[in-house]
Amino acid sequence: MNKQRFLHIVxxxxxxxxxxxxxxxQGFNAVEKMGNIPNVVLAEELFHAYQHDxxxxxxxxxxxxxxxxxxxxxxxxxxxxxxxxxxxxxEGFLTRFKEGRLYGSSYEFLTPKDVRFKQFLFDYFFSAGxxxxxxxxxxxxGSSYRERTAVIPYALQKIILDTYNK
Numbered sequence: 150m151n152k153q154r155f156l157h158i159v160x161x162x163x164x165x166x167x168x169x170x171x172x173x174x175q176g177f178n179a180v181e182k183m184g185n186i187p188n189v190v191l192a193e194e195l196f197h198a199y200q201h202d203x204x205x206x207x208x209x210x211x212x213x214x215x216x217x218x219x220x221x222x223x224x225x226x227x228x229x230x231x232x233x234x235x236x237x238x239x240e241g242f243l244t245r246f247k248e249g250r251l252y253g254s255s256y257e258f259l260t261p262k263d264v265r266f267k268q269f270l271f272d273y274f275f276s277a278g279x280x281x282x283x284x285x286x287x288x289x290x291g292s293s294y295r296e297r298t299a300v301i302p303y304a305l306q307k308i309i310l311d312t313y314n315k
Contacts, residue, residue: 189234192225193218200304210299215290216277217302223247224259224309238283242276261313264306274298 196218219236223243226233233247246259263269277298284294 188231189222189226193222196221196225196304199308203304203307206307207303208300211296212298212300212302213277213281213293213296215294215296216280216298217305220246220273220302221305221308227258236280237287237289238280239276241279242272245272259309261310264302264309270301273302 197214200214200217216239219234219239220242223233223246227247233243236243281295281297284290289295
């Protein structure tokens with residue numbers, strides 16, 4: 150897939166979700182608070198808006214929104230040629246993810262086949278559970294950081310599938 154096309158589609162999806170940013174901001178003025186927000190943090194917050202905008206596509210069950218957003222941001226950083234972010238509690242998953250050792254794609258990073266691949270989903274669920282447990286034990290974040298994951302990563306699958314199919 151063309152990097153410019155990926156960025157265009159991601160940007161278009163995020164623009165469609167702009168209202169979701171204000172909803173996700175939970176009552177404070179997100180525009181005023183985002184003065185010098187790092188690119189990785191902005192991408193993560195925009196993905197949260199995308200998650201919110203696509204909330205009706207998720208199966209019933211709990212999932213760790215933070216883990217899913219950080220997984221997306223890692224893929225996004227790769228696509229735009231930025232250094233990979235690091236997140237405590239996700240090191241093993243992100244190492245496997247970055248090295249492309251698990252999911253069968255040779256030169257592409259997180260393809261439509263990958264996000265539906267049984268091995269990726271198994272690793273995703275296991276690693277999301279580890280991330281949740283790490284955050285509970287270490288008192289990291291609020292409830293969204295500690296939530297267990299019991300449903301497929303719908304927003305991640307949707308954005309990858311939509312990107313490749315346009």
